[in-house]
Amino acid sequence: MKYDSEYYTLGESGDSTSYMLNQIEGSDDGLERLMSLFPIHRKVLGAGRVGISEGNRAKFQPCDYHETAEQLVSERFRQVLAPFNLPGVDFYQTNIVNGDKIWSEHYYMHIWNHYQAIHKKRSEISGTYVGDRFTLLKLSLDEEVLVQVPLEKRLVFRLREDPTFLFHESVVAALSAADLSGLGFRRVDSWSIGSAFEDDDDDFYDDL
Incomplete structure (x- = not known):
């Protein structure tokens, strides 16, 4: 994890x-x-x-x-x-x-940089992985996939199986330091489908 x-x-x-x-x-x-x-x-x-x-x-x-x-x-x-x-x-x-x-x-x-990186046993879905016909409820990333990809090639990527976009902590730190408006980030290990609706902007950067 x-x-x-x-x-x-x-x-x-x-x-x-x-x-x-x-x-x-x-x-x-x-x-x-x-x-x-x-x-x-x-x-x-x-x-x-x-x-x-x-x-x-x-x-x-x-x-x-x-x-x-x-x-x-x-x-x-x-x-x-x-x-x-x-x-x-x-x-x-x-x-x-x-x-x-x-x-x-x-x-x-x-x-459009993408990797098939959902850990199927630890993640939670509604639907089926067959044909990627599912809604992602909770995400865990597959370390066996990502460890084989050089960091510079996976700083920002999309999940191949699902339209979820992921940002490495180094990129998030740079965006946070720029004091940009209208955006926030949630770490994967605290993300769920319901977390997008939680009113906790103060914690949105999750312990950078």
Whole structure:
């Protein structure tokens, strides 16, 4: 269970939880492939466009992180990750549109670096691992898989079996130090499907 204490899941926190953002008309069609486990740079030919579907539009100010169906991050967020030279992590410029206001320094983050790393005996699911037809209830990572992957190739990755994105503690520490808004992390060994709804922002970084 070594890696359960080294990896974190990313989620919304603070002001970003008051809004729901979604792609709107004019967003590049290639961005519909953001959940793909392969690169999409040849499919994305233009910028994305995101609008506010829920929340007080009059008070909206973008955070450094917003969850849409995917992950929308600011230029500041992107710059923190740049020195890590993350494989299989790409960014696509996306405009946040609210009436006549446009914020252009945001990006959809496409994480297609992936590993089949769920420990099936220790994790808890609803459904079946056959064909990956399940909902992940509690996660434990398979050390026999991850120990074979050099750290620089698994600093940020997605589970192949499930659309869960994982961040190594060194990356989380850098993002936390940058004092970014709208994001928080929960360590894998304290994550469950219900933890995303717990109101404990003060502990969201889980003992970094």
